[in-house]
Amino acid sequence: MEMFKSPEKLLASISTKHPDLMSAPIDLEKICSLYQINVEEESLFDSTIGKIIVENGNVKIIINSYENQSSQRKRFTIAHELGHFFLHLNEEQTSFIDDVKTMSRTQSYWTPIEAQANDFAARLLMPLELIIKEAEELVKDGNIKEDIFIQKMANIFLVSKQSMTYRLKNIGII
Structure with a gap:
């Protein structure tokens, strides 16, 4: 293995x-x-x-x-x-x-x-390439408030909002 x-x-x-x-x-x-x-x-x-x-x-x-x-x-x-x-x-x-x-x-x-x-x-x-793909999809229609963006990303990846916040900060998206 x-x-x-x-x-x-x-x-x-x-x-x-x-x-x-x-x-x-x-x-x-x-x-x-x-x-x-x-x-x-x-x-x-x-x-x-x-x-x-x-x-x-x-x-x-x-x-x-x-x-x-x-x-x-x-x-x-x-x-x-x-x-x-x-x-x-x-x-x-x-x-x-x-x-x-x-x-x-x-x-x-x-x-x-x-x-x-x-x-x-x-x-x-929350793999980087999927984060980028999903983030681009969410923001393509225009401005989205950061709090709503984080919650939507958390929902997509089935993780907590806190986990998503840490991940997005660690990779420099927020």
Whole structure:
């Protein structure tokens, strides 16, 4: 199984066989299926948001349904765990458990590994070329208020408005 150190390389590789994946919103279920990663929701009564575990060669992402109530939050958590899968899992490190603190939007809590997984998730869910394509489509009819633009982009990519705001700032669109 080929492992990719960037979401761009992952999407480029997958899109040669599955060009339908290069449209918004990115189909995380299909990506997980292609890599034989099972995604399950569980009702965990702790601060766990998500985790990825490798047991006996099987890879499983577990999403805490209590901490991931919106579809946007679930998508980001799955993409974050995929970041751990492609960047960090190895023979010594066979699991990651992300809780409210490590997944906090406050960067002071992030370890370098969590920052990398968050960055991977953002770039996977909101690829630059798709952001540009969708942004051009939205603004072609004239002026659009920034707040409305961000919300429409978030809706297109099925991410939170906050995630879209960070992504658009990071790539210099806003």
